[in-house]
Amino acid sequence: MNPHDDAVRSLSKWHPPDPTGEGLRRRFLRHLAEHANGMWRDCAPGHITTSVAVLDPAASRVLLAFHRGAGAWRQLGGHCERGDATLGGAALREAAEESGTAGIRLLPPEPVRLDRYLAPCHPAGSMHFDVQYAAVAPAPAGGPLAAEPAAGARWFPVDALPADADDAVRRLVARAVAVHAARGVTG
Numbered sequence: 001m002n003p004h005d006d007a008v009r010s011l012s013k014w015h016p017p018d019p020t021g022e023g024l025r026r027r028f029l030r031h032l033a034e035h036a037n038g039m040w041r042d043c044a045p046g047h048i049t050t051s052v053a054v055l056d057p058a059a060s061r062v063l064l065a066f067h068r069g070a071g072a073w074r075q076l077g078g079h080c081e082r083g084d085a086t087l088g089g090a091a092l093r094e095a096a097e098e099s100g101t102a103g104i105r106l107l108p109p110e111p112v113r114l115d116r117y118l119a120p121c122h123p124a125g126s127m128h129f130d131v132q133y134a135a136v137a138p139a140p141a142g143g144p145l146a147a148e149p150a151a152g153a154r155w156f157p158v159d160a161l162p163a164d165a166d167d168a169v170r171r172l173v174a175r176a177v178a179v180h181a182a183r184g185v186t187g
Contacts, residue, residue, distance in 0.1 A: 004039050006086040007048055007131070008032050014110050017175070024114040028129045038129075039080050046119060046127030050091035051077025053112075053132070053176035054104055057139045061155040062173050064165070065098045069120055072164035073156070075172055077130070079121075087111070091133045099153040103138035107183055112175045115168050134176035 011029050016022045028048070037043045053075050054063040064073040076095040084090040088106050095104050112134045119126040156162060158177055161170060 003048075003080050003082075003084050003086065003090065004032060004036070007039060010087055010110060011131070017113065021114055024116055024129075027116065028114060028131070031129055040082070041079050041121060044122055044126055046122075046129055047079070048087070049077060049079055049128045049130045050087050050094060051075045051115075051130050051132050051172070052091040052095050052104075052106075052135045053172045054095055054099065054101070054135045054137050055158070055176055055180055056137055056155065059136075059177050059180040060158060062158050062161070062176070063095075063099050063101065063137060063153060063155055064162070064169070066152040066154075072166065073154075073162045073169070074165070075132070075169055076153070077132075087131050088133060091131075092135070095135060101137055101153075104135050105138075106133050106135050107179065108134070112179050113172060115172070117168070132172050132175075134179045136180065 011025055014025060016025050031046060032038045035043050039048045041047055065076050067074045076098045077091060078094045080090045084093065088109055092104055096102060111131045113132045115130040115132060117128055119128045158173055
């Protein structure tokens with residue numbers, strides 16, 4: 001399966017948690033139908049991205065990366081690459097690259113929310129259509145990272161996110177914690 005087909009399949013069968021999510025889901029699917037290259041950074045009107053809130057096994061901490069361009073702590077994630085087979089796989093790849101942490105797993109395998117915002121990688125008006133996931137890091141989490149990425153990554157308590165974490169980060173972390181609790185996940 002290619003990432004475009006996986007995105008259409010994943011978004012077509014996904015049931016958003018709220019009406020806002022349903023509107024975004026339809027907008028994302030329309031974007032993919034209108035743009036054969038809608039997965040890739042070179043699609044100037046906008047493109048699909050993936051991100052993930054990585055929790056520790058107890059869901060008491062979340063792993064965030066400092067994004068220099070935004071000057072703030074954000075969830076892990078980024079652009080899909082041509083070698084990615086699935087959106088979830090792209091999210092896991094980005095999480096491993098940005099954090100240096102291996103063995104992160106999605107819970108659940110489908111998205112937990114969607115977000116849409118201006119793309120800093122393109123001219124004004126280009127959009128990121130962000131497909132967001134929840135994940136758990138392997139135990140023991142929160143120790144030293146295996147590799148320190150250039151931008152930096154760090155664990156934060158889910159109830160004490162850094163002051164510069166925007167509302168989108170806070171919504172994703174809250175949703176990831178809720179999904180974790182509903183699934184009764186342990187290390």
